[in-house]
Amino acid sequence: MIHLTYPFTKDQVLALKVGDEVAISGIIFTGRDAVHKYLHDGGELPPGVNLKEGIIYHCGPVVLKDEQGNWKVTAAGPTTSIREEPYQGDVIKKFNLRGVIGKGGMGDRTSAACKEFGCVYLHSVGGAAQVLAECVKKVRNVYLLEEFGSPEAIWELEVENFPAFVTMDAHGNSLHKEVLSISSEQLAKHI
Amino acid sequence: MSELQDSLVELIRRASAEIPSDVNDAIIQSLENEKKGTIAESALKIIERNIELAKRKSQPICQDTGSIIFYIECPVGYDQITFEETARKAVTLATKKGYLRQNSVDSISGKNDGTNVGPGAPIVHFHQHRSPELKVSLMLKGGGCENVGAQYSLPHEKLKAGRDLDGCRKVILDAVLQAQGKGCGPGILGVCIGGDRATGYEYSKQQFLRRIPDRNKMPELDELEQDILKTANELGIGPMGFGGKTTLLGVKICAANRLPASYFVSISYMCWAFRRQGFVLNGESAIERWLY
Numbered sequence: 121m122i123h124l125t126y127p128f129t130k131d132q133v134l135a136l137k138v139g140d141e142v143a144i145s146g147i148i149f150t151g152r153d154a155v156h157k158y159l160h161d162g163g164e165l166p167p168g169v170n171l172k173e174g175i176i177y178h179c180g181p182v183v184l185k186d187e188q189g190n191w192k193v194t195a196a197g198p199t200t201s202i203r204e205e206p207y208q209g210d211v212i213k214k215f216n217l218r219g220v221i222g223k224g225g226m227g228d229r230t231s232a233a234c235k236e237f238g239c240v241y242l243h244s245v246g247g248a249a250q251v252l253a254e255c256v257k258k259v260r261n262v263y264l265l266e267e268f269g270s271p272e273a274i275w276e277l278e279v280e281n282f283p284a285f286v287t288m289d290a291h292g293n294s295l296h297k298e299v300l301s302i303s304s305e306q307l308a309k310h311i
Numbered sequence: 312m313s314e315l316q317d318s319l320v321e322l323i324r325r326a327s328a329e330i331p332s333d334v335n336d337a338i339i340q341s342l343e344n345e346k347k348g349t350i351a352e353s354a355l356k357i358i359e360r361n362i363e364l365a366k367r368k369s370q371p372i373c374q375d376t377g378s379i380i381f382y383i384e385c386p387v388g389y390d391q392i393t394f395e396e397t398a399r400k401a402v403t404l405a406t407k408k409g410y411l412r413q414n415s416v417d418s419i420s421g422k423n424d425g426t427n428v429g430p431g432a433p434i435v436h437f438h439q440h441r442s443p444e445l446k447v448s449l450m451l452k453g454g455g456c457e458n459v460g461a462q463y464s465l466p467h468e469k470l471k472a473g474r475d476l477d478g479c480r481k482v483i484l485d486a487v488l489q490a491q492g493k494g495c496g497p498g499i500l501g502v503c504i505g506g507d508r509a510t511g512y513e514y515s516k517q518q519f520l521r522r523i524p525d526r527n528k529m530p531e532l533d534e535l536e537q538d539i540l541k542t543a544n545e546l547g548i549g550p551m552g553f554g555g556k557t558t559l560l561g562v563k564i565c566a567a568n569r570l571p572a573s574y575f576v577s578i579s580y581m582c583w584a585f586r587r588q589g590f591v592l593n594g595e596s597a598i599e600r601w602l603y
Contacts, residue, residue: 141353154421182374182412194409195374200455200493224455224493225552245357246455246495246551247584249374250364269423270413271374283357285350285553299554300491303546307488310542311471311481 127173128218130238136286138293144282148175152199154272160207166263169274171215178222180271191259195249198223209233225287225296234290241288255282314596319401324410326449326588327371330362331603333522334585341497341557351555358583373584375453376411379433384446391437399428448520448589456582459490465574474574476535479504486578487543492552495582499561503577506567511577518563519581536562
């Protein structure tokens with residue numbers, strides 16, 4: 121298990137390779153479909169959101185307000201990342217992202233951006249909303265809530281030992297490409 | 312608040328937080344089978360812990376609480392309008408309580424009003440039967456797995472799939488290959504051979520009401536189900552698409568008549584976070600027994 125702690129440096133990221141298990145601690149920002157389209161179309165980051173040396177998490181959490189008016193994340197697993205493929209490479213480049221957390225993997229454009237700018241794709245376990253919500257220690261803030269609605273807003277989260285797996289590293293390797301190739305070959309034998 | 316509404320809120324809570332025992336058993340089995348020390352095994356361990364945690368905390372197994380699909384079998388003369396109104400209220404209340412995410416978006420304006428109620432949401436299917444019982448089943452189907460569903464029209468030239476069961480096998484396995492880990496595997500397939508474009512998908516989803524160990528009564532379809540399950544698990548896609556031994560936990564197939572001109576094979580994919588529950592009501596409101 122490799123511990124990744126905010127701020128996420130380029131050296132930390134370059135040392136990671138496909139197949140590594142990581143535990144992430146520090147600040148991360150959620151961002152999914154609406155946020156990626158917005159940023160890609162030239163939208164400004166709201167004041168307070170800093171993605172430099174940061175991690176964006178493809179997640180639409182369930183967040184409730186407690187009696188004291190504090191936000192509490194009650195379910196927070198990843199959403200399918202491939203929908204952000206048209207945007208992710210640009211977002212990595214423009215905002216100096218060091219990591220993307222999601223599920224299902226991403227394609228060649230994102231892989232190329234990871235290699236060029238020093239970023240990794242971290243696969244968390246899809247559906248594991250409770251295990252992952254337990255790693256969220258605090259909701260620091262929320263942005264674009266009114267515009268995009270709760271699942272699509274940018275949530276600034278403080279996480280501790282958030283488990284994920286490196287499936288696309290900063291050296292051009294992708295577990296998803298590898299598994300697709302192996303499974304295609306296997307299927308050809310069975311048809 | 313009516314007793315029926317209370318019962319429906321409890322149904323939603325239970326469906327969202329508690330995995331049915333047949334699905335749990337299949338996941339435990341796949342964890343035992345997986346090669347030790349792999350990331351596929353680590354992923355399954357997280358899944359196992361998640362199932363336990365969701366039940367203990369009474370919170371959603373997965374944050375994508377999905378399309379809310381009710382299947383109701385009701386006696387002749389049952390007031391469907393009142394049921395549907397009550398179901399919509401129960402959904403709104405369950406959303407406020409956090410059993411459901413604010414998950415329903417106006418497709419034109421892009422607005423999410425946070426109620427989970429709107430045109431086409433929740434989805435309610437009624438079916439009359441001659442029994443006096445009211446039987447309500449609920450499925451919560453997330454978007455990740457819904458997005459990897461596929462409908463093929465046979466013959467399919469590229470896949471060399473003709474209009475027969477071998478052709479069906481080829482396209483179903485192609486759907487598994489295309490889905491890779493994107494649908495949150497290990498998954499369960501629901502398939503309908505035939506029907507039109509709408510009923511094909513509809514019936515494929517209804518297959519998820521069958522328990523995982525359940526065997527098909529039609530020998531041809533039973534054979535196809537077992538074959539696809541075995542073959543899919545030899546492809547090496549594995550949990551989450553990390554590589555590994557379990558790609559699918561189950562395959563359920565039905566058939567519907569088709570037009571001579573059409574031959575659709577409709578495939579729905581259900582994630583490991585397979586949320587379904589149901590109950591039979593005593594009279595019109597109190598829960599008599601759970602279905603899963």
